[in-house]
Structures are given as structure tokens and as C-alpha cells.
Amino acid sequence: MSSYVYKTTRRGVLLAKTVSYQVRLCSGNFRHLEVLKDENNVAIVTMKRAPVNSLNTELLTEISSVLTDLEETKCSGMILTSFSDKVFCSGLDIYEIFKSKPSAIGTSFSTLLEVFIKLYGSTFPTVAAITGHAPAGGCVLGLFCEYRIMVQNFKIGLNEDQLGFNAPSPIVKLMINTIGHRNAELALTSGRLFTTSQALQVGLVDEIAKDRTEAFEKADGFLRRFEMIPPLARNFTKQSMRRALLQDVTINREKYTEGFVSMISLHEVQQSIAAYLDNLKNKKRNAH
Numbered sequence: 001m002s003s004y005v006y007k008t009t010r011r012g013v014l015l016a017k018t019v020s021y022q023v024r025l026c027s028g029n030f031r032h033l034e035v036l037k038d039e040n041n042v043a044i045v046t047m048k049r050a051p052v053n054s055l056n057t058e059l060l061t062e063i064s065s066v067l068t069d070l071e072e073t074k075c076s077g078m079i080l081t082s083f084s085d086k087v088f089c090s091g092l093d094i095y096e097i098f099k100s101k102p103s104a105i106g107t108s109f110s111t112l113l114e115v116f117i118k119l120y121g122s123t124f125p126t127v128a129a130i131t132g133h134a135p136a137g138g139c140v141l142g143l144f145c146e147y148r149i150m151v152q153n154f155k156i157g158l159n160e161d162q163l164g165f166n167a168p169s170p171i172v173k174l175m176i177n178t179i180g181h182r183n184a185e186l187a188l189t190s191g192r193l194f195t196t197s198q199a200l201q202v203g204l205v206d207e208i209a210k211d212r213t214e215a216f217e218k219a220d221g222f223l224r225r226f227e228m229i230p231p232l233a234r235n236f237t238k239q240s241m242r243r244a245l246l247q248d249v250t251i252n253r254e255k256y257t258e259g260f261v262s263m264i265s266l267h268e269v270q271q272s273i274a275a276y277l278d279n280l281k282n283k284k285r286n287a288h
């Protein structure tokens with residue numbers, strides 16, 4: 001089976017139908033990720049958990065493990081993307097938080113926090129090439145990166161309130177840091193999903209691309225901005241801007257996890273999730 005892979009060069013990123021050029025990251029054998037590196041040590045991490053890249057514990061663990069690899073191998077930049085031209089990431093795997101044991105919900109959420117600590121706190125520059133919809137945890141993954149490029153005509157946002165629960169406070173802070181207090185409050189309380197162009201207007205994404213190829217070109221352009229910046233200085237600045245939130249989540253990871261588990265386990269919340277899932281299924285049925 002031939003699949004699209006991405007070939008990065010010093011001058012840009014090209015979409016190619018060849019595998020001859022890439023260097024596969026050999027330190028991990030991943031089920032839901034493809035990790036390629038170019039000659040400049042830039043990594044392209046592609047989520048490929050069909051159909052919609054829902055974040056189950058296994059995928060989150062793989063992302064976490066790749067991030068450790070990338071730190072250890074002193075990667076010079078990372079592009080996070082999806083195999084799909086329709087969905088970047090559909091958020092947490094709803095079936096891991098619906099009618100699940102508290103321990104399973106806790107493991108999933110705690111692993112998401114681990115990904116936050118490693119991705120948000122990474123020493124290398126990170127960019128999300130958002131090739132499709134990015135609701136809830138999908139938007140969160142994009143927010144963990146430094147820069148977001150999104151293909152036109154999709155939706156992104158924190159729609160947790162639509163499912164019947166609220167986004168945890170660190171993610172609220174992250175949203176405020178990104179789009180400002182007023183926009184964040186309006187968006188979060190209504191569980192708003194922004195179209196790509198609305199997201200650009202409020203600053204939730206940084207650039208729009210017309211398609212995947214352009215998203216990669218722009219992602220590469222973002223990473224190349226740092227070619228002349230001493231990495232040590234860049235990283236000190238990044239860490240100083242991100243320290244407060246990173247420390248908060250690192251110190252209070254258990255507390256946040258317990259809070260999330262208690263909230264999700266509430267009967268009313270489980271009922272809301274059930275209604276949301278019915279709605280999702282009905283939408284699909286009506287579309288056919």
C-alpha cells in the first residue's frame with residue numbers, strides 16, 4: 001500500500017510518495033504514530049490512529065515516549081500532524097471516559113498531563129500542522145505546541161462544556177494565554193468550535209493553509225525562523241515564559257487527575273456524555 005509521507009529538505013517540506021529518503025526513528029516501535037526525521041534533525045510526528053486519532057492511553061503513551069526520544073536525541077524541531085485530511089485529532093477517546101473505571105479515566109488523563117509537561121516544556125521548537133478538525137483534546141494538543149497552522153474549512157476549539165464537563169483550570173489558563181480572557185470566557189462557556197478563519201481571527205491558530213502541503217511548507221517556515229537564533233537562548237526564553245504553568249501541572253498532576261476523575265464519574269456528566277454520543281451517532285445516520 002502506498003501512503004503519503006513527508007520529505008523535508010533544507011529549503012522546505014515537500015509532500016512525496018516515496019519512502020526512500022526518510023530516516024525512521026529507530027528507538028521506538030509505534031502502533032499509532034509515524035516518526036520521521038530529516039537530515040537537519042527535524043522530526044515529523046504523524047498520529048495515525050484511525051479513524052479520528054482519538055487519544056486513548058496507548059496513543060498518549062506513544063506520544064510521550066516519542067517526546068522523550070526527541071529530547072534525548074537533541075531534535076532541532078518537531079511538526080505534529082495527522083494521517084487524516086479530515087481530522088487532526090478528535091480529543092480524548094470518549095470510550096475511555098464513558099462508563100469506565102475511575103482508574104482508567106485517571107490513567108488516560110494523567111498521561112495527557114505527562115504529554116503536556118513534555119510537549120509544552122520541550123526544549124525544541126514545536127509546530128502543529130492541523131490538517132483537519134481539532135475539537136477538545138485535539139485543540140489542546142495544538143495548544144501545547146508553540147505555533148499552529150490549520151488547513152481551511154475545519155473546526156477547532158474547546159467544546160468540553162457541550163459534553164457536560166468543564167475544561168480543567170490549566171487548560172483554561174492556556175486558552176487565556178492564547179486568545180485573551182474575554183475571548184476565552186466566551187468560547188469556553190459555550191463550548192465553541194471555531195472555523196479555521198475564526199480561529200485565525202482570535203489567535204487560536206497562527207496561520208491558515210489551503211491544504212496539507214501548504215501547511216507543511218508553513219510549518220517548515222516557522223521552524224526555519226530559528227536557524228539563526230542560538231538554541232540555548234531560545235530555550236531559556238521559552239522556559240521562562242512557560243514556567244508557571246509547567247510547575248503548576250508538574251506539582252499538582254495528581255490533584256488535577258483526581259479532580260478530572262471525580263468530575264467525569266458524576267452521574268450527570270456520564271448522562272451528558274451518553275447524550276453527546278447519541279447526538280454524534282444521529283448526525284452520522286442523518287448524513288447518510
Ligand SMILES: CC/C=C\C/C=C\C/C=C\C/C=C/C(=O)SCCNC(=O)CCNC(=O)[C@H](O)C(C)(C)COP(=O)(O)OP(=O)(O)OC[C@H]1O[C@@H](n2cnc3c(N)ncnc32)[C@H](O)[C@@H]1OP(=O)(O)O
Nearest residue numbers: 052054090091092093094095116133135136137140170171
Ligand atoms: C495545561 C493543560 C493541562 C491539562 C489538561 C488538558 C486538557 C484536558 C481537557 C479536557 C479533556 C478533554 C476531553 C476530550 O477531548 S473529550 C472528546 C471530545 N471530542 C469531541 O467532542 C469530538 C467528537 N467527534 C466529532 O465531533 C467527530 O467525530 C469529528 C468531527 C472528530 C469527525 O467527524 P467525522 O464525520 O469525520 O467522523 P465520525 O463519523 O463522527 O466519527 C468516526 C468514528 O469515530 C468515533 N469518534 C469520534 N470522536 C471520537 C472520540 N473523541 N473518541 C472516541 N471515538 C470517537 C465516532 O464515534 C465514529 O465511530 P463509529 O460510529 O464506530 O464509526
